[in-house]
Amino acid sequence: MDGALIIRLSGFTTDDVCAGEGALSQPLLIATSNAGKLRELRSLLVNLPLVLLGLDDFPNIESVEETGSTFAENAALKASRYARQAKVLTLADDSGLVVDALSGRPGVHSARYVRADATYPERIALLLAELEKTRDCDRAARFVCSMAVAADAGQVVFATEKSCEGRIEKAARGLGGFGYDPIFVPDGFDQTFAELTAETKNRISHRALALAAVREFLVSLTGLRSDG
Ligand code: IMP
Numbered sequence: 001m002d003g004a005l006i007i008r009l010s011g012f013t014t015d016d017v018c019a020g021e022g023a024l025s026q027p028l029l030i031a032t033s034n035a036g037k038l039r040e041l042r043s044l045l046v047n048l049p050l051v052l053l054g055l056d057d058f059p060n061i062e063s064v065e066e067t068g069s070t071f072a073e074n075a076a077l078k079a080s081r082y083a084r085q086a087k088v089l090t091l092a093d094d095s096g097l098v099v100d101a102l103s104g105r106p107g108v109h110s111a112r113y114v115r116a117d118a119t120y121p122e123r124i125a126l127l128l129a130e131l132e133k134t135r136d137c138d139r140a141a142r143f144v145c146s147m148a149v150a151a152d153a154g155q156v157v158f159a160t161e162k163s164c165e166g167r168i169e170k171a172a173r174g175l176g177g178f179g180y181d182p183i184f185v186p187d188g189f190d191q192t193f194a195e196l197t198a199e200t201k202n203r204i205s206h207r208a209l210a211l212a213a214v215r216e217f218l219v220s221l222t223g224l225r226s227d228g
Pocket of ligand 1 (some may be wrong): 034066093094095096097108110111135143178179181192205
């Protein structure tokens, strides 16, 4: 990013923000309608001088379609378009499961794999059946998370993409987590994401790693150190 860029945060500039010892609290819109994700992101952003807002705080905001062909494109376009509508600093993400033997599927279509209203047991059953059909013994896979932050005029001022490497199990195991967690075993573990504790998942997950990078960016932006 251009170091000379002055980022307008709802009427303040980075100069204003960095001038005081973090006395200013800035609004940050977390642009997700997924309540679980919002909760997870809120908990990972505590202790920053930010007023965390959700899409519910902007009742007239128009939802932005994920029309990009990559996680990064979708995160950037959502951050930019929501920021322009809400006129506040905005964080958006796009994530999904990438399976090597399925040429990267379900990938950016993870949330809509099979069909938009399918259940996760249905999506998992199809994915396992497809994997069996390939007769490929390579079960390597990764969860990927792209995040982008856009300033209130819509320009993307920070972007990052992180992944969590692992493999796909032959059958679903575990009751925790969400989505494809019951069939994903992260490298270095024997349990699936759905069997590991939330604390462990939140330490190693694609989303936690991406958010750690975003958090560093926000800390540098607000001129504050924080121990969260
Ligand atoms: P998004 O909300 O458009 O980013 O869609 C993400 C989709 O990817 C979710 O609906 C899940 O299907 C999948 N996904 C992303 N992260 C995870 C995870 O941590 N566990 C399980 N599934 C995930």
